[in-house]
Amino acid sequence: MSVFEDTLTIIFSVVIFFAGGWVFFMKKLFRDYEVHHHTVQLIFSVTFALSCIMFELIIFEILGVLDAGYRFVCWNIALITMLIFVIIVIPFYIGYFIVSNIWFVRKTFIKPLSFFVWMFFLYFFWKVGDPFPVISSSKRSLRVLSMEQGISRIGIIGVTVMALLSGFGAVNYPYVSMAVFMRPVTYGDIQLIERKLMQTMDMIVVKKKRIALMEREAGARRNRHSRQSSASGVWSMLKSVASAATASSSENLSTLKTEVTALEEFSRQLFVEAVELHTMVDRIEWSTTWQGKYFNFLGYFFSIYCMWKIFISTINIVFDRVGRVDPVTRGLEIAIHWVGLSIDFNFWSQHVSFLLVGCIVVTSIRGLLLTLTKFFYAISSSKSSNVIVLLLAQIMGMYFVSSVLLMRMNMPAEYRTIITQVLGDLQFSFYHRWFDVIFLVSALSSIAFLYLAHKQAPSADSKFNSY
Incomplete structure (x- = not known):
């Protein structure tokens, strides 16, 4: 292919990926919110396009698409642009929108304060790499603005x-998809909880009526006492008796209010329990479908993968071990030397690497976008939506640059040459060990949390019987 054709291929890819990020932004992230700043939409779409371009260049490395020198130039442009966005553009705009949302800050001080926030971020961003051996000792004196320094900290x-998302996902996916972890729930259980909820609401209404009546009677009694305050003799005796009755009534009123507060809290717990039972019934019905059975099978597969990954991560950490050979080459060597298959190593190495990297790319993009969407819906509002989207773009940029770092190990040596040259003299083995450590912590923590959540027996019956 000529340089002109290579350029058209890259431009077409950039336009497609940018349009995909733009549509995702409009249809998913801001479906329920007004777009306050089009710059946010532009930044998100550009970051998404740069992330997809890097993954496309990895596939081009395997398939041999584009000239090698042209791919090297494209890698440099994509990475430098991503570094500019992740280190400079996105953090500055995050600071800008945070400062602009502070009501007492004048407009003339927004940009200077935004610059101060960005400098604050830059300081901690630089310091995060100091404790870690991310760059070879021979390159520790690299200039501050070198690509290695930026990529190492990203x-x-x-x-x-x-690693955090992978550890949680490897444990959570089997938990939510396998039928063995589903609570046995029937419609009778739902009706029982709903009946208890209605009875509790009736008790709250009755007690609130009594409180209203007692407060009205107490008000009327105070009015009578004020009119009789000038009287003496026998009226003073009656007044003392009325005062004692008023104190007793106030004590009963306080007790009723305490009971109402407890019942309201109990009703909220019953409501949450009813919602969870409805959700569980829907999951049980879904598990009986063909799709549910398919995902149940995938749950067993990912359970085995999760146990294997925890085991191998522990071995890697204990013995300070990092894989030297990519999985594709290792698998083909086993097939040729151990099994005795007569296959074309170069042919199958290219095609299997393409399939493996393609699956990683698709699942990474899909998984991250789904996670970001759920996160956005959970915490965003009309005022914070711009800041949240910029944070998601920041996470997305760092996530995909790190994916390139780790994915390099899944490629045969002949396909990772340009990537290694572009990324620089980094300690790639450190990132794999760091991934194993964080993955192990995340997976074990998720197992403990989900175990406690699954074993926690509902205490609605005991709470209801107390009333």
């Missing part, structure tokens, strides 16, 4: 996010 944050 890799630390991105690999941490990737």
Whole structure:
């Protein structure tokens, strides 16, 4: 292919990926919110396009698409642009929108304060790489603005996010998809909880009526006492008796209010329990479908993968071990030397690598976008939506740069040459060890949390019987 054709291919890809990020932004993230600043939409779409371009260049490395020198130039442009966005553009705009949302800050001080926030971020971003051996000792004196320095620090944050999400996902997916973890729930259980909820609401209404009547009677009694305050003799005796009755009534009123507060809290717990039972019934019905059975089978597969990954991560940490050979080459060597298959190593190495990297790319993009969408819906509002989207773009940029760092190990040596040259003299083995450590912590913590959540017996019956 000529340079002109290579350029058209890259431009077409950039336009497609940018349009995909733009549509995702409009249809998913801001479906329920007004777009306050089009710059946010532009930044998100550009970051998404740059992330997809890097993954496309990895596939081009395997398939041999584009000239090698042209791919090297494209890698440099994509990575430098991503570094500019992740280190300079996105953090500055995050600071800008945070400062602009502070009501007492004047407009003339927004940009200077935004610049101060960005400098604050830059300081901690630089310091995050100091404790870690991310760059070879011979390159520790590299200039501050070198690509290695930026990528090394982005890799630390991105690999941490990737490992946390991977550890939780490897444990949570089997938990939510396998029928063995589903609570046995019937419609009778739902009707029982709903009946208890209605009875509790009736008790709350009755007690609130009594409180209203007692407060009205107490008000009327105070009015009578004020009219009789000038009387003496026998009226003073009656007044003392009325005062004692008023104190007793106030004590009963306080007790009723305490009971109402407890019943309201109990009703909220019953409501949550009813919602969870409805959700569980829907999951049980879904598990009987063909789709549910398919995902149940995938749950067993991912359970085995999760146990294997925890085991191998523990071995890697204990023995300070990092894989030297990619999985594709290792698998083909086993097939040729151990099994005795007569296959074309170069042919199958290219095609299997393409399939493996393609699956990683698709699942990474899909998984991250789904996670970001759920996160956005959970915490965003009309005022914070711009800041949240910029944070998601920041995480996305760091995540995909780190994916390139880790994915390099899944490629045969002949396909990772240009990637290694572009990324620089980094300690790639450190990132794999760091991923294993964070993954192990995340997976074990998720197992403990989900175990406690699954074993926690509902206490609605005991709470209801107390009333």
